[in-house]
Amino acid sequence: MVLVNYLHEFNYREFQEGQSPVLQLQVFHPDNSENKIDVDVYLDSGTQRSLFNGFIIASLGITLINGKIQRYSTTAGNVIEAYLHRVRLTLPDVGDFNLEIGFSSNTIRRNLLGRDFFNLAQIGFRENRLKYYLTPSP
Amino acid sequence: MDALSQTEIVDERKGRLKSLERTGVESIGFLGLIAGLTRSPLPQDFNLYGRFSIVQSPLKYDDLIAREFPPLPIPADMRRPLDVTRPVASSFRNRELEWRRSHVETLRSLENQWVVLEGEQVVAHGENPVQVINEAKSKGVRTPYIFFVEQKTENVVTMGL
Numbered sequence: 001m002v003l004v005n006y007l008h009e010f011n012y013r014e015f016q017e018g019q020s021p022v023l024q025l026q027v028f029h030p031d032n033s034e035n036k037i038d039v040d041v042y043l044d045s046g047t048q049r050s051l052f053n054g055f056i057i058a059s060l061g062i063t064l065i066n067g068k069i070q071r072y073s074t075t076a077g078n079v080i081e082a083y084l085h086r087v088r089l090t091l092p093d094v095g096d097f098n099l100e101i102g103f104s105s106n107t108i109r110r111n112l113l114g115r116d117f118f119n120l121a122q123i124g125f126r127e128n129r130l131k132y133y134l135t136p137s138p
Numbered sequence: 139m140d141a142l143s144q145t146e147i148v149d150e151r152k153g154r155l156k157s158l159e160r161t162g163v164e165s166i167g168f169l170g171l172i173a174g175l176t177r178s179p180l181p182q183d184f185n186l187y188g189r190f191s192i193v194q195s196p197l198k199y200d201d202l203i204a205r206e207f208p209p210l211p212i213p214a215d216m217r218r219p220l221d222v223t224r225p226v227a228s229s230f231r232n233r234e235l236e237w238r239r240s241h242v243e244t245l246r247s248l249e250n251q252w253v254v255l256e257g258e259q260v261v262a263h264g265e266n267p268v269q270v271i272n273e274a275k276s277k278g279v280r281t282p283y284i285f286f287v288e289q290k291t292e293n294v295v296t297m298g299l
Contacts, residue, residue, distance in 0.1 A: 009225035014239050016249070016290045024231040026281070037271065038231065038283035044298035051299075055267040059282075074299040092230040107267065109286050112298050133225055 006133030028088040029060040047114030057103040
């Protein structure tokens with residue numbers, strides 16, 4: 001049996017589209033902690049690498065297309081083009097996470113926090129309680 | 139003759155009981171007790187008949203009485219954690235989340251738009267997120283909290299991509 005002690009508890013967020021495992025986090029400019037933006041992100045273990053809206057990186061004063069290009073294949077077979085940028089994500093009360101994230105060249109509706117983030121944090125879902133638990137990974 | 143026969147029957151029972159004592163059958167109970175309490179395998183050179191001589195061994199009667207043993211130590215990897223603490227609930231942007239939860243009608247009028255919310259106040263909204271952020275910053279919001287208001291559609295479920 002594997003036992004995990006989680007430090008943080010979150011309720012699923014109740015939005016227009018229903019209740020979802022969503023985090024509110026801060027995206028920081030990697031070199032300027034004054035420059036930041038708060039966004040919703042969906043926890044999505046089906047996403048190999050996190051994908052955020054391109055306007056987020058632009059609002060931090062970073063040129064989107066300066067990053068390395070990264071294509072994302074959707075379940076419908078479409079390809080979304082994104083650019084990789086290293087940013088600092090802060091979950092207030094939890095901690096900071098440095099991650100190289102794809103920022104989409106076109107607007108997407110949801111920011112997805114994928115398995116690259118799951119590699120930095122242990123997350124447990126309790127769907128029947130509409131809760132999830134998180135603890136930074138050692 | 140009848141009385142003699144009856145006497146023989148009584149003697150037969152007594153004789154059997156005496157036979158049990160002689161063969162040490164009673165001491166098998168002690169033996170089992172010892173083996174059970176010590177929880178150790180019997181020695182290879184264990185001699186059943188030798189153990190029967192337990193009655194004549196220097197063991198005292200008190201040594202053979204069952205008594206409570208201290209609990210066996212539990213291996214560390216089988217112990218359950220005793221220092222379990224309840225996870226802490228996050229309070230980040232709680233005011234905004236509560237507003238979003240309790241203002242469904244207001245949000246319906248903002249469907250398919252980007253919204254910057256600060257506390258209980260909609261600071262800026264529109265279809266272009268960059269413009270919405272810039273507007274919020276121009277109104278003094280240093281760290282805008284921006285989100286997209288999805289259209290509520292019946293019989294549609296959401297997915298990541």
